[in-house]
Amino acid sequence: MTDLTDLGIAAIRDGVRAGSFSAREVADAFITKVSRAKALNAFLVETPDHALAAAKSADDARAAGEALKPLAGVPIGMKDLFCTAGVATTAASHILEGFVPPYESTVSQKLWDAGAGMLGKLNMDQFAMGSSNETSAFGDVISPWRRADGSNAALAPGGSSGGSSAAVAARLCAGATGTDTGGSIRQPAAFTGISGIKPTYGRCSRWGTIAFASSLDQAGPIARDVRDCAIMLAAMAGYDAKDATSLKLDVPAWEAGLNPSMAGKRVGIPREYRVDGGPAEIDALWQQGIDWLRDAGAEIVEVSLPHTKYALPAYYIIAPAEASSNLARYDGVRYGLRDLPEGAGLQDMYAATRADGFGAEVKRRIMIGTYVLSAGFYDAYYTQAQKVRTLIARDFEAAWEKCDVLLTPTAPSAAFALGEKSADPLAMYLNDVFTVPSSLAGLPAMSVPGGVDAAGLPLGLQIIGRALDEQGVLNAGLALEQRAGFTARPEAWW
Template sequence: MTDLTNLTVAEIRDGFRAGDFTAREVAEGFNANVAAAKALNAFIVETPDKALDAADAADSARASGDLKPLSGVPIGMKDLFCTEGVQTTAASHILEGFVPTYESTVSGKLWAAGAGMLGKLNLDQFAMGSSNETSYFGNVISPWKRNDGGNAALAPGGSSGGSAAAISARLCPAATGTDTGGSIRQPAAFVGISGIKPTYGRCSRWGVVAFASSLDQAGPMARTVRDNAILLEAMSGFDPKDSTSLDLPVPAWEAGLSSDLKGKRVGIPQEYRVEGMPAEIDALWEKGIAYLKDAGAEIVEVSLPHTQYALPTYYIIAPAEASSNLARYDGVRFGLRDLPDGAGLQDMYAATRAAGFGPEVKRRIMIGTYVLSAGFYDAYYTQAQKVRTLIARDFDRAWESCDLLLTPTAPSAAFALGEKQADPLAMYLNDVFTVPASLAGLPAMSVPGGLDAQGLPLGLQIIGKALDEQGVLNAALAIEERAGFTARPDKWW
């Protein structure tokens, strides 16, 4: 029989329904892969029993003809989503041991759709990072290696690095991610999978540990565009518990998939041709343009003049919101409490936060507190909000001449762990292509486009108009079909 862990979500769903295998066989296969892949450090908590329980329920449902959309499909859950009765840490020491008594809306929707949980996936601490090196529980290692004979451990991208590594290594067929400035798209590009950040408000943020509330958005990660469409349908929908949730019906994205782009205009933003961009990224971009032309799209040049300000704007707004959101971690209600002998309340706050937050989280809290402080609020935060409006307006003007945008996902292939750790600015530049869509709240997807000279995956990004996830998925499907990306990492773990 085919190794069931090589199947996509759609293949598992359809094969299970056809009676080709049982849900329990699928769950056991993935549980075994998870247990054998400790070297990747992709999971913080493994939940093999939950995967088996959901599989047994699916097998019973098949016998009674009462199947759900994701019956038989086990997935990984980023450890930013609160899961009832299962530790949720956001990869931070300050939340170590926190076991929620409630379920996040997104994870609850997935379980209600019949999915099973293989475990909680590692990430950058509080989703702050682009390489998965800031987790309290250790670095996630990419399953990929350079083909130059070197054995350097590579970054899987961040913050959803555990999700990316687990899917690429066949530890799960799909996983949830969150994207604040590129945390679904950049790791997807680094490991050769697909991932979509939907329009802001499509997926509820209730029960997701907050980083920057006006930017955070949940989304799926999987090996194919179709799988992302399937997962996104199950995750999306209005939630009265989230004031930013969109009260709109969930489209049938999978049924609407079509790689025929006749009549569509795809914009190429000239400002994304950044100085010093590797020739390989430029060549990949040209390939992507050719793929979309072949699918029937018309290619047009567009301008997004405020792009150069996107990164500094993001690194004012996101830390400002983080400094506000993370004030709740004080040692009083949940998680870590560090209480030195004879200490007062203020001492406990200080000691708990000093011990509980990692260096990158502290750095962003300090930046955020600074830009919100009296005397600097108008100079930094207010200005950044104005520039954010201009960036969103750039996209609105671009939509007058095109329907979608095509850009690279990241300015390079995966780098080695430790390579950029000493220079936060070099690390932040990883998000140069992904941040503008986040600031504007637009749907955007990364899809694998090919390999670089070192044999590492490179991703292409499609950005769409607000609420046009279908257009984004269809363009990504057109690239997927033409790129024919089937590369996978050689097993070393």
């Protein structure tokens, strides 16, 4: 029998329904693999009982002749940003160490209602702040990939959803949840040779998801391929009255609508995404992607997004500003860490708790955010950044008059070594150069693997679509996926 951990979401779902194997057999296989992959540091908490209980429900339903749920028998990983009732949720931060929520996030509850089982909580950049999964209070996540040059350097799995991308790429789970604020689903997917989609802002509820930047954060799936992403996203999405930003719309049948033909579609190539001095391999892959979509029947058109160069500066004002407000609740009073020096007063407790509980990157962003929101600088920075955000959204609206989707690289390079960029925050922030603009505009965007670089590391292509057109994004992603024929996978060393 094929190793069950080699199967993705669709194959597991269909196999359990057909009786080719039991959900229990699938759960056991993944639980064993997770227990043997400690070297990746992808899981913060393992929850085999949860996965086994979901598997039992699936097997019992099949034995009774009942209709199986959409994700019956499918074991997944849950990013540690989603609150899970009775299971520790820390956002990979010391300040929440030991916090066990009494409630379930809407996204995770939807997945359990769909029949999925949880293998555990996945490591991440602390409070989702990072692009390499080096800011976790519980240690770096190690990518399962290695360069083919024999250097054996430990590589970044991307961030902030690095635990999710590493776990899916290493076949530790069939799929995983991620969150994307400025590219934290798409960039990790690109670094590890898998697929991930950030849906339109508001498609997935943010209730019960620990907030970083409330106007940007959006949940989405990370999975083996486009079809698996479509299946998982359908289970995660939907209106939630508890979230004021949730869209009151029906969830489309994205899997049923998958179609790799691009006949009659126009694909825009934004000229501003060509970065001077970037790796030639990125430009070559981009051109290959253009050729693949043309082969699928698309018309290729050049478009302009003139305010793209201002996207990163605007993002790194808006996101820290929202973070400084959201993270003010972590003060040692109600939950999580409390650092109370002897004889200290309330203000001393606040200061000691936040100093000990937050990591360096989180403190950096809180300080930036507090600065740009201060009375003397609010209009000069935050107000101007919001104006730029509006201009960026208008650029996309103008582009949609000429095309249906946009094709760009996902990241400006392949995965880099851990420690390579951590001393230079600006170099780290540049990892988001291709993903941030669509986040500021709230648009759906997806990364699919397109090839490998000279060192044998994955490179991703990004599709950006109109608001609410996840179907168009998925279809273009499927067209790329079929033509790329990407089958590379990391050799197990962990």
